[in-house]
Amino acid sequence: MVTIDRQEPNLGVLLFVAYRELEQRAHDAVIAAGVTDITMAQARVMARIGAHGTRVSDLAVQARVTKQSAAFLVEQLEKAGYVERVPDPLDGRARLVRLTSQSDEVVAVANAEVAQVLGEWTGQVGLGRLRQVHQTLLELCELID
Amino acid sequence: MVTIDRQEPNLGVLLFVAYRELEQRAHDAVIAAGVTDITMAQARVMARIGAHGTRVSDLAVQARVTKQSAAFLVEQLEKAGYVERVPDPLDGRARLVRLTSQSDEVVAVANAEVAQVLGEWTGQVGLGRLRQVHQTLLELCELID
DNA sequence: TGATTTAGACAGATTATCTGTCTAATCTGA
DNA sequence: TCAGATTAGACAGATAATCTGTCTAAATCA
Structure with missing residues (x-):
């Protein structure tokens, strides 16, 4: 029996607080810099786009949402001009999402x-x-x- | 200049993955045990209810949502029978949310x-x-x- | 090559979340 | 003590995020 926890606050809450602090502070800073059209959910997907582009389905896995949700958020980001989608040369079905x-x-x-x-x-x-x-x-x- | 990061995956992503794994696994286990009427958002609030009850506004702060959002989730949990709200003897405005x-x-x-x-x-x-x-x-x- | 899997698009529904406003209770400071 | 400020929560309405389900085309596998 592992007894790292049992006393509050438990590890799950601590991880959440630290994760959320980093995410919120980064988002707040972006807003403060005048970029007001990126939501936290969009930013969460955006933060997982790799240097050479990432597929929507991979973004979905990494952001822990369905691929439909990820696709929806990518669509908003594309409309706002923050990302673009290019064909994946290695897979005719796929498109790579890249930062602009x-x-x-x-x-x-x-x-x-x-x-x-x-x-x-x-x-x-x-x-x-x-x-x-x-x-x-x-x-x-x-x-x- | 702190250089703990800069290489992927950064600390924010790592915190997210660990936090989310714990949350998802716990939620999955609850579902597997036959309790299918508690959502992740509800569980997130529920997990922050203290042994002697917690105010909705405190739950909101801890779950990093507005008090309206927290109140909405508490309302669902109350309807489903998982929590109850009792008057706070120390503050006539407040009600304490307690697990049933x-x-x-x-x-x-x-x-x-x-x-x-x-x-x-x-x-x-x-x-x-x-x-x-x-x-x-x-x-x-x-x-x- | 035929069956299965995977990537993404499309549609529709539900859930979670926010902003704004209001009342009552509490707290604070002159 | 009492008037003003703050806080807790309720209520209303709007929007954002998320899901399930279905479909097509491309890739993979046996």
């Missing part, structure tokens, strides 16, 4: 705010322990995915 | 599945490192909340 240059500023602002938050977190627990968390979660995610 | 005995089985199943997942995670990274993550997140959440 219009997203560059958004990504930069979001990354800067994430760095800011991580700085605050480092001030609280130290860089070593934050890196331990990162490394451990990395190994856990390998198990999960 | 009908929730006992749900909580037990969810807790058992969480323990199962944590066991799997322990197998992957060891108990010590999992506890480190828990402790560090605890301190980060103090900063955040």
Whole structure:
């Protein structure tokens, strides 16, 4: 019997709070920078688009939504000009979703705010322990995915 | 400049994956146990109800939604019999949301599945490192909340 | 090559979420 | 003490996000 938990707040809540803080702060920063037409759900999908493009079905898996939901969000982002869809040269059925240059500023602002938050977190627990968390979660995610 | 990140997958994504795995596995287990009328959003609120009851506005803050959204989810849970609302003896405006005995089985199943997942995670990274993550997140959440 | 799987599009329904407004109770400060 | 500000929650309405189900075309597999 593993007894890491049982006392509140449990690990699930803690993971949620930390995850949500990072997401909300990044989103708030983007809004503050004048980009007001990207929702959190859209941003969640956007954040999972790889450098060379990602399929909608892969985005769906990574964002933990159905592919229909992911497709809906990608459609909004495309209409707003933040992403484009190009044919996948390796698979005639598929299309790769890619960030457009219009997203560059958004990504930069979001990354800067994430760095800011991580700085605050480092001030609280130290860089070593934050890196331990990162490394451990990395190994856990390998198990999960 | 903090450089814990910059390489994918970043900490935000890792936190999301771990959080979501725990939440989804717990929810799946509850469904598998025959309780099919609790949604993930409802469960998210339910999981934040304290032993002696919690106000809707506090649930809203903890679940990171508006109090209207929290009230809506509590209303569904109340209709389904999983929670009840009682007057708060300390504040005439407020009502405390409490779990009913009908929730006992749900909580037990969810807790058992969480323990199962944590066991799997322990197998992957060891108990010590999992506890480190828990402790560090605890301190980060103090900063955040 | 025929059967199965996969990627995505399309349609429709439901759920979750928000903003805005209102009342009553509590708290605060002069 | 009391008037103003704040807080808890209810009510209404709108929008966003999400799901299930179905379909076609392309790829994979046996």
